[in-house]
Amino acid sequence: MKIIIGSKNPAKINAVKNSFSQQEAEFISLDIPSGVNAQPFSDEETIQGAINRAVGALNQGSGNIGIGLEGGVHETSLGLLLCNWGAIATHNMEPIIAGGARFLLPEEIAARLRVGEELGPVMDDYAKMKNVRKHEGAVGIFTNGMINRMEMFTHVTTLLAGQYTYRQNQIRR
Numbered sequence: 001m002k003i004i005i006g007s008k009n010p011a012k013i014n015a016v017k018n019s020f021s022q023q024e025a026e027f028i029s030l031d032i033p034s035g036v037n038a039q040p041f042s043d044e045e046t047i048q049g050a051i052n053r054a055v056g057a058l059n060q061g062s063g064n065i066g067i068g069l070e071g072g073v074h075e076t077s078l079g080l081l082l083c084n085w086g087a088i089a090t091h092n093m094e095p096i097i098a099g100g101a102r103f104l105l106p107e108e109i110a111a112r113l114r115v116g117e118e119l120g121p122v123m124d125d126y127a128k129m130k131n132v133r134k135h136e137g138a139v140g141i142f143t144n145g146m147i148n149r150m151e152m153f154t155h156v157t158t159l160l161a162g163q164y165t166y167r168q169n170q171i172r173r
């Protein structure tokens with residue numbers, strides 16, 4: 001099985017590898033555009049970004065499965081939630097989606113995103129670190145290192161892998 005991951009971000013690539021470790025799979029990572037804003041601003045936009053990357057990965061990498069993972073934010077009356085979504089695209093099914101952890105971003109971060117900054121660079125600036133998005137992620141910073149971005153995305157990719165195998169079994173019946 002050839003699994004194409006629509007990102008070069010190691011936090012995302014390793015999440016996919018964790019969740020598909022049982023299967024005999026070849027993993028290929030390609031930088032696939034999300035087709036939405038660099039900083040998605042709703043669940044729906046974030047989901048669309050994940051689906052676009054999954055479909056793009058499947059087609060460009062000519063694999064059996066394409067996987068897209070996308071981080072975004074979602075405005076609520078309580079403040080700005082960080083949200084995380086993933087999608088699997090295959091040749092014989094509609095894309096499958098799954099959502100991950102959500103938590104409120106501190107107001108000083110949220111305010112910067114609302115005026116157009118991207119979370120990646122804002123986190124580097126806030127934490128005085130480089131490439132937070134490829135390592136612990138915002139989730140790692142704000143949980144005091146208790147859960148990092150790869151672990152957070154592994155929950156999403158396991159939800160995807162589980163739904164994928166369930167559907168494949170149904171098709172085979």
Ligand SMILES: O=P(O)(O)OP(=O)(O)OP(=O)(O)OC[C@H]1O[C@@H](n2cnc3c(O)ncnc32)[C@H](O)[C@@H]1O
Nearest residue numbers: 007009069070071118119120123132133137138139
């Ligand atoms: O290379 P790609 O796959 O694009 O990976 P990315 O880190 O840019 O991730 P996304 O495009 O999915 O995320 C959209 C934006 O939100 C940022 N972001 C999302 N989650 C983050 C996190 O946990 N820590 C830091 N930045 C995050 C990210 O850097 C982008 O600016």
Ligand SMILES: [Mg+2]
Nearest residue numbers: 034038039120
């Ligand atoms: Mg990005």
